C-alpha cells in the first residue's frame with residue numbers, strides 16, 4: 356500500500372514540471388534575504404527557541420484553521436516571541452501556497468522557513484525568490500546523494516537548511532552531509548504516529564555541541580517543551596496547537612523553557 360509520503364512525492368513531480376514552465380523563475384536573479392540567521396539566533400538563545408508554523412490543514416488532521424490570514428498570524432507569532440516562522444507552502448495536502456510565504460516574509464523580521472517537500476533545485480529557487488531564508492529538506496523523501504546535492508545548492512543560494520530526520524539511519528546521513536541545523540521529527544511521516552521519545556533517543560547520537568537541534572511536531576504543554584529541552588534540543592517546531600488557540604501569546608510563552616547545554620564545551 357502507498358504511504359502518504361509516496362503519494363505526496365508523486366504529486367510533487369507534477370508540480371515541479373509546472374515550475375519549469377515559469378519563465379520568471381528561471382530567468383529572474385535571486386533576491387538577497389535580509390532576515391537574520393536562524394542558526395545564529397537559536398545558538399545565542401538560552402531558552403528553547405520556537406519556530407511557529409502557519410498550517411491551515413494537514414493530511415493527518417484535516418482542516419486545522421482555514422480562516423486565518425497568514426501575515427497576521429505570523430505577526431502574532433513574532434509578537435509572542437517566536438524566533439522563526441514556518442510556512443507550509445504545499446497546496447494539495449496542507450492548503451498552503453508560496454504566496455502565503457511571500458506575504459508572511461513581508462510582515463516579520465525573524466527567519467522564514469519554506470516548508471514543503473523539496474525534491475528539485477527549482478523549488479529551492481522558488482523559495483529563495485519568494486523571500487524564504489530557510490528551507491526544509493526531508494531525509495525520508497530523498498536519496499543520500501540527492502539530499503547532499505540539494506543541501507549544497509541551497510547553501511550556495513544563501514539559504515539555511517533545516518534537515519529533517521526521523522531515525523538513526525537518516526540522522527547518520529544528515530551528520531555525514533555536515534548539516535548544521537538538524538530537525539528531529541517526532542511524527543512518523545508513514546504512519547503519522549507522534550512520539551516525543553523519538554527526539555530523546557536520537558539526540559544522544561549528536562555529540563557535536565555546535566549543531567542546532569530542533570524537535571518537531573506534537574508540542575502542546577510546558578511539560579512537552581521541558582522534556583525535549585532536558586534532552587538537549589535548542590528549539591521546537593510547533594504548528595497545530597498554535598493554529599488552534601485563541602491565546603497565541605500564552606500558548607507560546609509557556610513553551611519558552613530554559614535549555615540545557617549538550618556536549619562538553
Ligand SMILES: O=P(O)(O)OC[C@@H](O)[C@@H](O)c1c[nH]c2ccccc12
Pocket residue numbers: 408410470471493519540571572573574592593594595596
Ligand atoms: O502541527 P505540529 O504537530 O505542531 O507539527 C508541526 C511540524 O513539525 C509539522 O508540520 C511537520 C514537520 N515536518 C514536516 C514535514 C512536512 C509537513 C509537515 C511537517
